[in-house]
Amino acid sequence: MNYFPDEVIEQIFESVTSQKDRNAVSLVCKSWYKIERFSRERVFIGNCYAISPERVIERFPGLKSLTLKGKPHFADFNLVPHEWGGFLQPWIEALADGRVGLEELRLKRMIVSDESLELLSRSFPNFKSLVLVSCEGFTTDGLAAIAANCRLLKELDLQENDIDDHRGHWLSCFPESSTSLVSLNFACLKGEINLPALERLVGRSPNLKVLRLNRAVPPDTLQKVLARAPQLVDLGTGSYVLDPDSDTYNKLQATVVKCKSIKSLSGFLEVGPRCLPSIYPILENLTSLNLSYAPGVHGSELIELIRQCVKLQRLWILDCIGDKGLGVVASTCKELQELRVFPSDPFAAGHAFVTEEGLVAISAGCPKLHSLLYFCQQMTNAALITVAKNCPNFIRFRLCILDPTKPDAVTMRPLDEGFGAIVQACKNIRRLSLSGLLTDRVFLYIGMYAEQLEMLSIAFAGDSDNGMLYVLNGCKKLRKLEIRDSPFGNEALLKDVGKYETMRSLWMSSCEVTLGGCKALAKQMPTLNVEIINESDQVEIGVDDEQRVEKMYLYRTLVGKRRDTPEFVWTL
Amino acid sequence: MAMFAQDLEATELRLGLPGTNDSEQNTSSTTLVSKSNKRPLQSDMNENNDSSPANRSDEQISQPPPSKTQVVGWPPVRSYWKNCLQSKKTEAEAAGIYVKISMDGAPYLRKIDLKVYRGYPELLKALEDMFKFKVGDYCEKKLGYNNRSEFVPTYEDKDGDWMLLGDVPWEMFIVSCKRLRIMKGSEAKGLGCCTP
Numbered sequence: 195m196n197y198f199p200d201e202v203i204e205q206i207f208e209s210v211t212s213q214k215d216r217n218a219v220s221l222v223c224k225s226w227y228k229i230e231r232f233s234r235e236r237v238f239i240g241n242c243y244a245i246s247p248e249r250v251i252e253r254f255p256g257l258k259s260l261t262l263k264g265k266p267h268f269a270d271f272n273l274v275p276h277e278w279g280g281f282l283q284p285w286i287e288a289l290a291d292g293r294v295g296l297e298e299l300r301l302k303r304m305i306v307s308d309e310s311l312e313l314l315s316r317s318f319p320n321f322k323s324l325v326l327v328s329c330e331g332f333t334t335d336g337l338a339a340i341a342a343n344c345r346l347l348k349e350l351d352l353q354e355n356d357i358d359d360h361r362g363h364w365l366s367c368f369p370e371s372s373t374s375l376v377s378l379n380f381a382c383l384k385g386e387i388n389l390p391a392l393e394r395l396v397g398r399s400p401n402l403k404v405l406r407l408n409r410a411v412p413p414d415t416l417q418k419v420l421a422r423a424p425q426l427v428d429l430g431t432g433s434y435v436l437d438p439d440s441d442t443y444n445k446l447q448a449t450v451v452k453c454k455s456i457k458s459l460s461g462f463l464e465v466g467p468r469c470l471p472s473i474y475p476i477l478e479n480l481t482s483l484n485l486s487y488a489p490g491v492h493g494s495e496l497i498e499l500i501r502q503c504v505k506l507q508r509l510w511i512l513d514c515i516g517d518k519g520l521g522v523v524a525s526t527c528k529e530l531q532e533l534r535v536f537p538s539d540p541f542a543a544g545h546a547f548v549t550e551e552g553l554v555a556i557s558a559g560c561p562k563l564h565s566l567l568y569f570c571q572q573m574t575n576a577a578l579i580t581v582a583k584n585c586p587n588f589i590r591f592r593l594c595i596l597d598p599t600k601p602d603a604v605t606m607r608p609l610d611e612g613f614g615a616i617v618q619a620c621k622n623i624r625r626l627s628l629s630g631l632l633t634d635r636v637f638l639y640i641g642m643y644a645e646q647l648e649m650l651s652i653a654f655a656g657d658s659d660n661g662m663l664y665v666l667n668g669c670k671k672l673r674k675l676e677i678r679d680s681p682f683g684n685e686a687l688l689k690d691v692g693k694y695e696t697m698r699s700l701w702m703s704s705c706e707v708t709l710g711g712c713k714a715l716a717k718q719m720p721t722l723n724v725e726i727i728n729e730s731d732q733v734e735i736g737v738d739d740e741q742r743v744e745k746m747y748l749y750r751t752l753v754g755k756r757r758d759t760p761e762f763v764w765t766l
Numbered sequence: 767m768a769m770f771a772q773d774l775e776a777t778e779l780r781l782g783l784p785g786t787n788d789s790e791q792n793t794s795s796t797t798l799v800s801k802s803n804k805r806p807l808q809s810d811m812n813e814n815n816d817s818s819p820a821n822r823s824d825e826q827i828s829q830p831p832p833s834k835t836q837v838v839g840w841p842p843v844r845s846y847w848k849n850c851l852q853s854k855k856t857e858a859e860a861a862g863i864y865v866k867i868s869m870d871g872a873p874y875l876r877k878i879d880l881k882v883y884r885g886y887p888e889l890l891k892a893l894e895d896m897f898k899f900k901v902g903d904y905c906e907k908k909l910g911y912n913n914r915s916e917f918v919p920t921y922e923d924k925d926g927d928w929m930l931l932g933d934v935p936w937e938m939f940i941v942s943c944k945r946l947r948i949m950k951g952s953e954a955k956g957l958g959c960c961t962p
Contacts (some may be wrong), residue, residue, distance in 0.1 A: 271839035298897070328846065354846045382846070463850075467938040487850060493935060537841060538851070569841060596841050626843075678839070 204228050210533025213238050220694035232256055239263070240673075240698050242280055243723065244306065246753045247288035259290075259298035259323075265703050266747055267651075268676055269303055270328060273703060273745070275729060277760045280304045283313075284758075290317035298323040298349075305329070311336030315343035323349035330356040334383070338364035345369075349377040351404075359385030366391040370398070377404035381430050381461065381487075384408070389415045397422045406430025409463045417446040428482075430674035431461035431545040438468040447472040452472045452477055458482035460510075465490035470499060477502035482527075484510040486536045497522050507531045512538040513547035514568060520552030524559025532565035537596060550577035550603070557584035565590040572603035573630055582619035592627035595747075598679075601631035608632055613638035617647075627651040641668025649674040666693050676701040684711030691718050699749035710739030712746055716766035723755060724748045724766045800949045863940055869897045869917075870950040886932050893919060897948065918949045 198206075207230055210216055220230040235258040242262045251257065260384075264280020282304050289296055297316040306329045314321070323342045334357065340350065341364055365388045368375075375395070380387075387410045396402060396419045403426060406417065411432030420426070436443050456476045465488060480503050485491050491499065492514045500519070503509075506527040513535050515523075523530070533556060534547055550573045555565065557580065564587045573595055602609055609630040611750060617623060617640050622644055628636065632655035640647065641664035648671055656662070662682040665675070667690070675697065683706030694700060694715075709726070716724040726747035755765045786944055863880040883889040894900060899917050919931040921943045928947070931939075 268839065269800075270844045271842045272845050273839045328844065354844060356846060467935065486847070489851060491936075493937075536843065536847070569843075594841055594849060598837065598840055651842075653842075 200225075200229055204233050205331055207233050211236075219488070234718060235259060237261070241749050241751075242285070243756050244698070244749060244751045245752075247285045248292075249294040249753070251288060251294055255292075255294070257294050258296065259300075260285075260296065261302075261304045262304060264304035266303075266676065266699060267674070268678065268701055268703070273678070274747075275331065275727065275760070275762060277305075277485040277761060278727065279758055279760070281758060282306045282310045286310045286313045286317070287584040294318070294406075295320055297321055298325075300325040300327075301329055302317065302327045303329065305331040306336070308332050308336035308339070312339040315339040318344075320346060322346050323351075323377075325349065325351040325353070326355050328355065333358040333360075334360045334364045334385070337380075338367040341365070341367035341372075345372065346374055347372065348374050348401075349404075349475065350375075351377055351379045352382050353379065355382050357383055359383050361385045363388060365395060368395050370581040373398050374401065375478040376401050378392060378402065379406035379430065381406040381408050381432075381463075383410075386410045393418050393422065399423075400425075402426065404428040404458075406460060407432035409433050411470075412436075413446055414442045417442065417449050420446075420449045420453055424449075425455055426453055427455050428458040429453070429456050429460070430484075431463075433464045434462050434469055435464050435466035436469055437466070438471075443469070443472060447475075451475045454479070456480070458484075460484035462488035462491055467495075470495050473501075474502060478504060481505055482508040484500075484508075486510040486512060486534065488512070489514070501526055501550060503527060505529055508533075509537070510534040512536050514538045515552075516547055517549055517552035517555065520548060521555045521559075524555040527560060529562060530556070530560040531562050533560075533563060534567040535569055536567075537569040547571065550574045554580050554584075557581040561585065562587070564588055567592045567594075567627075569594045569596060571596055572600060573609060573612065574602045574604050575609055575612035575615075576602075577602070579610065579615040582615040586619045586621070588616065588620040588623050590625040591620065591623060592651070593624065593629055594627065595629045598629055599631050608635070610636040610639065614643070622646050625649045627654055629653060633657050634661040634664070637664040641665050644669055646671055648672060648677070650687065652677040652680055654679045656680045656682060659683055659686035659689075662687055666690055672696075673698045675699075677703070677705060679704040681706050683707050684714075686717055687711050688718075691715055694719065694722055695750050697750065700749065701745075701747050702743075703745040705742075707743050707746060708739060709741050709743055712743055713739065713766055715748070720754075721750055721752075722748050723751050725759070726764045726766065727762060728764065729762050863943075865921075865943055865945050867893065867896070867946040867948065869899070869948040872897065878946075880943065886937050886939075890919065890931075893946075893948065899948070916950055919946065920949055921946045 203226065207216075207219065209257075210219055213236070216230055216234055220227045231253050233256060234254045235256055237254055237259070238261045239245060239250065240263050242264050250260075262282070264287065265274050265278055268274060269278070280303055282301060287693055290313060297320050299314065299321075300323075306326065311332055314324075316339075324340060324344075324347075337350070337357075340347065368391075370713070371731075372395075376399075378395075387408060389411065392411070393415065396405065402423050405419070405423065405426055405428070407419075407430055409432050413434060413436040414436075416431055420429075431569070436446070450472055453476060457480060459473070459476070459480055459482070462485060470491065477499065483503055483506055485496075489512060496515060497519055500515075500522050504526055507529050509523065509527065509530060509532070511534070514534070520535075523533075535552075538547065548568070548570045550570065553568055553573075554577050561584065564584050566588065567590075570593070573593065601607055602612070610633055613626075613628055613632070613636050614631075623644055625648060626644065626649070628642070628651065634657045637656060637660070640650070647669045650665060650669070650672065652675075659682055661680070662677070663686050665672070668688070682702065687707050688701075688711060712724050712726060716722065725747045726743055727747065730744070759765060864877050865880060866875050866877055868875045878892065878896070880889070883892065917954050920928050921931055921939075921941045922945050924944065931946070934942070
């Protein structure tokens with residue numbers, strides 16, 4: 195029962211953009227459901243096995259932009275076998291068959307084949323944007339197909355994919371008539387690049403705003419490319435090794451000065467000594483700096499660089515910056531919102547690069563900080579309590595102490611109180627990763643205070659099922675829970691089975707849940723897929739219900755058991 | 767949920783600084799449903815197997831530090847990124863920078879790979895061991911040597927000049943060093959003295 199004609203409602207819906215809101219709108223009444231589904235253009239599928247491509251296409255025939263995520267998050271850390279799943283092919287086939295007017299495809303942790311890329315490139319004449327994050331299974335031949343066939347391509351963004359590099363001809367596959375590129379990121383490619391082809395491509399792309407090069411692009415090509423694209427907003431350099439007394443250096447420096455629009459800088463996959471001053475002219479305008487792939491930038495050179503980045507909002511850095519270096523960040527980067535500090539030598543014995551001191555300094559100097567990923571040697575409750583006081587606006591807080599069960603470095607107590615302070619002070623916290631010595635108590639605090647929490651990562655923590663129960667009971671908005679090496683078992687798993695239907699997924703590995711417990715859960719909840727991943731050689735996994743399950747991944751789904759499970763995955 | 771009414775009343779608890787003892791009721795409710803000891807894990811984990819849940823809730827226990835053998839998937843860094851950094855390391859390691867070292871008065875020269883060392887202190891120690899001498903204490907901050915020794919380490923750089931070892935950043939040194947020479951005696955006097 196509409197008071198307005200459909201066309202008017204449709205107009206109104208146009209300004210409803212977030213998927214959450216659109217979902218809500220579609221539940222109001224049948225008429226709104228119908229109007230909404232025909233007008234929806236962007237669809238986000240957080241788990242590609244929660245729904246089938248056919249049903250998506252049927253419901254949203256106007257689909258233009260599709261985002262798909264495949265493997266669970268812990269796949270990033272080698273906990274999920276490569277062939278587990280997340281194949282793109284059936285989706286492309288369905289989209290092609292359904293004659294969908296696809297323009298944009300964003301994938302994360304999916305298995306993408308050259309065949310899929312080829313089919314993609316041929317099936318959608320308006321295709322404009324391909325973003326692949328942490329995907330695998332394809333080669334540069336697939337990229338060649340995209341380059342050659344997608345006439346209107348604006349964006350090709352490859353982030354941290356494992357790509358089999360058949361060397362550089364794919365770049366030459368962009369036809370001479372292709373002038374539409376806005377964003378090109380091939381930093382993750384390991385092989386050689388056709389440099390003249392790159393220069394020509396940049397030269398004929400006047401709208402190019404984002405360009406991230408790989409290691410094979412030397413400084414003199416960088417200079418030529420920058421000279422042709424002074425309008426760049428986002429630059430990722432390749433190799434930055436050159437002789438500071440050379441002509442190339444002087445040319446590069448002169449060219450960089452002209453690139454006044456660059457706001458985001460990354461790369462420096464290799465750096466030579468005394469080369470960095472050439473980049474100084476653009477530092478004062480930077481809002482984003484990613485040096486997490488640049489171990490060659492350290493010491494006083496790094497500090498000198500940071501001191502000039504007064505407008506920085508996002509910084510990704512290696513821990514060789516040290517606590518002192520973080521102090522410089524704290525006093526320089528007053529606009530900082532997001533900080534990630536990665537471990538430069540994850541298995542080093544005893545190199546205490548950053549500690550709780552650096553984090554406290556940052557929290558004191560950067561009040562706008564809301565997103566943190568911090569790999570450190572040690573932490574204390576006192577530090578975390580101070581951080582919570584200084585920065586009550588955290589949305590994402592991920593702390594990783596390199597030694598996974600390390601207690602408070604000063605008091606030797608668990609870090610429960612520290613993390614408790616974080617969740618109590620930060621009312622909007624949506625994502626949290628814990629580490630260090632932790633008891634059930636920290637989970638009690640999380641359950642009590644983290645009302646907006648959507649994603650929680652737990653490793654080597656807790657004492658008993660209560661820990662997990664506090665979280666499942668208290669965090670009403672929880673969507674993703676991933677747990678490894680913690681003593682949570684069947685009682686916690688089975689206490690409130692309905693909870694999992696309100697969540698996207700649950701991962702538990704090296705915990706105390708048994709096969710019997712998983713079977714019971716699967717029986718009670720037919721709308722969940724409960725998958726057991728068993729990589730050991732023993733075939734007899736089905737026999738003993740008392741046996742602990744090594745890896746379990748469960749997720750809600752509308753389409754039941756998937757049909758592409760490999761041998762080592764068993765859906766109960 | 768009724769089961770948690772007890773604990774939810776505990777929501778009245780305010781978090782205090784470390785060391786404040788919150789009420790004992792929490793410890794009692796956790797021990798009620800405490801699981802039995804953790805079975806040894808099958809992953810590549812190491813000494814952490816020794817910690818039973820009972821131990822871990824005792825807040826005073828200090829864990830023996832686990833050895834540095836690698837736990838699968840820990841620390842949680844993307845394997846792509848890790849491989850990138852490590853491949854850079856091994857590439858760099860494969861190259862090797864071999865330079866000759868001479869010491870005044872020694873009958874023959876030696877050769878070392880500069881890539882093997884992480885900084886000046888390590889290099890100096892290696893030189894001292896190799897030639898059985900003492901160069902004195904290298905003070906990084908003051909960029910000089912304690913002049914108790916009659917030996918001074920120097921190197922020839924790309925321009926052919928003889929430089930005192932230790933003035934420039936390590937990374938710059940290893941790419942510009944062509945050969946090393948340990949000077950001795952009167953030539954060494956007056957070079958690079960630092961006030962202790």
